[in-house]
Amino acid sequence: MNLEDFALERFFARWEFKAEMLLCASDIEGLAMREVLSMADEADRRRWDELTLGYTESPGLPALREQIAGLYEHICSDEVLVFSGAQEAIFALNNVLLGPEDHAIVLKPAYESLAQVAVAAGAQVSRIQLRESEGWRLDTSAVRAALRPNTRLIFLNEPHNPTGGLSDRQTFDGLVAIAAESGARLAVDEVYRFLEFEPANRLPAGADTAxxxxxxxxxxxxxxxxxxxxxxxxxxxxxxxxxLAAFKDYTTICASAPAELLAVIALKSRARLLERSRGIVHSNLALLDDFFGRWSGTFEWVRPRGGSIGFARLARAADVDRFAEGMVHDTGVLIMPGSVFTDTGNHFRIGFGRTNMPEALTKLETYAVRTLG
Ligand SMILES: Cc1ncc(COP(=O)(O)O)c(C=O)c1O
Structure with a gap:
């Protein structure tokens, strides 16, 4: 299998632990171990203390699969397979579903493994271009036009990396219908689910649709x-x-025992965790709204509708790759130029899931005053 370098991950390999502040990270500020353990009930705390570090059940710890199933309407715990990150899940799904006879539809820009693993599996891949001028909205007619008799997979990402886009319900239902009519399978990467800015805009989970x-x-x-x-x-x-389970035998076999138990503890307290995450996102968003208002004409963005990232644009003659490189060297603050997503529109990804975002944004602004005037 011939995999292209994953440009985003290579970019992070260079900078993630070198830059002082990540103003482009897509994760939400990590919790401390003690915070997670403090949420454990007595029984889970005992399980934690007595946990033996052997192999775990390959499909995932039953208690974890049960907690995960609770995030869906029509899924039971037997219908959940645990992987080592969403990344392994994407790798397994594309490999299991696709071969040289098959066609897949993936958005562009995208979290590139969604497309690149399919390409490496030998599949034909059509990319649906999202455009800032269209509010990064996914056009169902473009998906319909891309269908082929051998389309096996339509891969969505709601909310979307890197734009923070989130389809409206009518569009999403249209996509579900296109998949059903064509016989293609709908897969939805929902890693940013539950971070919709308006809870009413949350879409049904993909797995619940068909x-x-x-x-x-x-x-x-x-x-x-x-x-x-x-x-x-x-x-x-x-x-x-x-x-998928048979494929996983060749990748990780099973998940890490401490990680599974910590995930159980966290998911049992999910309301609290989600409130914390949304609190970080919303307070950072208010600062970004103010920033983009004041810097209109220099920095533009289509305000995201969910998630923890947006795809902004440096709307000046200055090249965003050089701006980003200069800024990280001068200030230690990292943004992610769109070239990582093979974007040519001078965009950059900005992340607002971290608690040091206010400080990072102030540094960006100071740097912009100095270099862009
Ligand atoms: C859309 C999308 N899918 C999957 C992943 C992979 O998630 P993880 O690194 O936690 O496996 C990411 C990570 O940034 C992502 O943005």
């Missing part, structure tokens, strides 16, 4: 626990789950 549809979720974003590396696939398609 018996063969798939949801991908993770502890990294809305739940603020990226270091657990716990992700999952939920689907009512048991045959697919069996193939």
């Amino acid at each position: 018996p063969n549809a798939v949801s991908i979720g993770v502890m990294s974003k809305a739940f603020g626990l990226a270091g657990l590396r716990i992700g999952w696939i939920a689907t009512r398609d048991r045959q697919l789950l069996a193939r």
